[in-house]
Amino acid sequence: DIQMTQSPSSLSAFVGDRVTITCRASQSINTYLNWYQQKPGKAPKLLIYAASSLQSGVPSRFSGSGSGTDFTLTISSLQPEDFATYYCQQSYNTPYTFGQGTKLEIK
């Protein structure tokens, strides 16, 4: 199975900050990498697919990059509604696997 490792596990930042979350796969997954946002008590929401393509309706302050084994999710200017937990997920093969999550908190 492909292991997905996110860092950091948690992050504190101010509104307006630029933040980056990283995700590493245990083997090459090309660009078969998705990012999700989950707010407390809510279902996850797909933000980015194919490592860098923005899902419809997602604000342009979110961006993704990477290929192979190393990926990043960047939020260019944090908004209050962005404080949530973020997960990466590989769709290269089954079993699909998620990273352990990065909890983004307000400083």
Next chain:
Amino acid sequence: EVQLVESGGGLVQPGGSLRLSCAASGFNFSSFWMNWVRQAPGGGLEWVANIKKDGSEKYYVDSVKGRFTISRDNAKNSLYLQMNSLRAEDTALYYCAKEGIMVARVNRHYYHYYGMDAWGQGTTVTVSS
């Protein structure tokens, strides 16, 4: 509007069984792969299983193989998860998720990509004596 509504969760003793259901609406259900994803209390997301559009292919995470069965009824726009021999570690919120098909351009070529683009609100399964 795409809607996914899970049901069937509850409290069950170790070794018991439950059948989860997911009612889909707002999209052509028979055209998409469907998934079950779970989240243990205070934990992260774990993919459990998925099923092809026509039900002919099914895949599972190792920890549920031989105990859980995913199925679908396209005539009823419904997805199911039959869970047998339940264990305490199966305690979680179980989500039904639609697997969207997206196209992206990579190095001048176009490829299909898959992501879970619609989720239900989940149904809670608690395995405890």
